[in-house]
């Protein structure tokens with residue numbers, strides 16, 4: 001038994017690059033994207049997709065704008081083989097889309113793969129064999145030379161069969177992956193890749209794809225970037241290669257590894273939607289594409305219907321998208337906490353005015369760009385502040401609480417939400433507001449109100465129910481509100497007050513009354529209290545608002 005169990009592991013050896021370039025570069029354009037959802041994603045599922053699920057996903061990937069799609073491993077099963085045949089025979093592949101198939105360097109598998117592709121317009125045949133020391137030692141029991149021989153033989157077997165495709169007009173691009181590249185000595189990865197190049201003879205006009213996978217993420221992303229830069233700098237005939245990245249997420253840094261790999265000189269990226277794939281998953285292509293997008297770079301992929309894409313993904317793979325998944329998760333554009341809500345609310349209002357560069361605090365991108373609604377942005381629980389409460393009332397119901405009233409109602413609502421111990425909906429907040437202000441009928445409840453004015457002096461006559469008994473009162477003032485206030489104070493026994501603030505608004509929709517009035521009263525002790533009233537008649541709405549404030553003060 002080891003005293004320190006971590007001593008059975010060792011640090012990953014660094015790559016010696018005296019003058020590395022990638023740290024001072026920046027990304028300026030989108031790479032070539034290749035979706036491997038239907039292959040690497042699919043092979044990691046407990047129940048792999050059937051043909052109709054694969055067709056569903058293929059169509060969605062095309063819709064997103066993928067021009068290269070690894071559609072499967074056609075020699076692995078009849079489903080995989082038949083999928084290729086359906087795509088080709090039913091002419092489901094758009095003119096500008098290339099399908100790609102993975103195969104081991106084994107003759108029977110290569111034969112089947114070629115057969116599955118006959119009749120396609122353009123294809124990538126992707127051959128791999130594993131190259132790391134552990135794979136050489138344990139899996140293959142072969143020396144470096146023997147591992148190179150496997151690759152070279154496989155490359156030749158493919159080359160010998162190309163005429164079966166090209167004779168029918170199929171354009172073929174060849175791809176080689178030294179699988180487990182990131183765990184392989186860079187010198188050996190170069191050697192085996194160059195041996196395959198010697199067979200396939202790529203040219204600048206007819207390039208081959210050299211895919212350098214981070215099959216299992218074994219080191220920090222800067223090490224992967226060094227490995228990519230080292231290969232880009234040292235491999236022969238670089239101009240005849242499309243250098244491709246294929247990262248996994250074992251250490252949780254697949255996105256970072258891909259981005260640094262692009263800085264290091266790669267041209268192409270393989271990955272999956274939402275990072276489905278072996279173990280911790282493949283690179284989440286949505287993340288890298290959207291990261292480019294949020295820097296103002298056209299990613300050449302369209303994720304404007306994120307919810308539709310998630311539904312498709314969940315339907316076809318049986319996987320779910322976690323709520324914190326960058327860009328896609330249900331909660332990534334949501335703020336519960338008060339200060340964030342306040343900043344977002346103000347930021348959105350500011351952006352509405354200038355509509356140029358997106359600069360809203362806490363929101364990396366405009367949620368509308370991926371089909372999210374602003375109503376999803378601010379959600380209220382006990383961590384929320386007045387700003388969030390006000391935002392929901394306004395955005396959902398058009399209720400524009402005066403700023404000072406927000407200060408009064410915010411803590412009241414927060415207290416109720418805290419007791420409930422859960423998130424509340426906008427409708428529940430409205431219910432709280434109604435209960436607190438609009439439905440206040442005690443001790444005073446209005447039965448009838450009438451006011452008319454002569455020469456600027458208004459007289460009001462009204463009947464109130466006070467503590468269960470109906471009573472008529474009258475009052476005079478320079479307006480209906482002032483007249484009502486006088487009647488309340490002088491004839492109904494209300495404590496003296498003056499109206500400090502009055503605001504009204506119309507409620508544009510719904511079957512309810514169309515005017516909402518807000519009144520703030522100030523008592524003789526200097527205390528301020530808000531009231532609100534709603535009615536089809538604006539005058540009555542304001543009278544009800546006075547009564548609401550007086551009732552609340554009582």
Ligand SMILES: CC(=O)SCCNC(=O)CCNC(=O)[C@H](O)C(C)(C)COP(=O)(O)OP(=O)(O)OC[C@H]1O[C@@H](n2cnc3c(N)ncnc32)[C@H](O)[C@@H]1OP(=O)(O)O
Pocket residue numbers: 040043073075076077103104105106109128129130139140150179215
């Ligand atoms: C990192 C990646 O994602 S790589 C892609 C992995 N994907 C898949 O494996 C999914 C599809 N695969 C399959 O359905 C099956 O594995 C098949 C159909 C390809 C092959 O099936 P089988 O031959 O029955 O079994 P199996 O995969 O266990 O074969 C392993 C043999 O292939 C050899 N082998 C494995 N990879 C390669 C390769 N890339 N090139 C050549 N030989 C290989 C192994 O050394 C082993 O040889 P051995 O039998 O002499 O020990």
Ligand SMILES: CC(C)C(=O)C(=O)O
Pocket residue numbers: 040102128177179180211213214215216246248
């Ligand atoms: C076949 C290769 C590219 C692969 O899937 C991996 O290395 O993860």
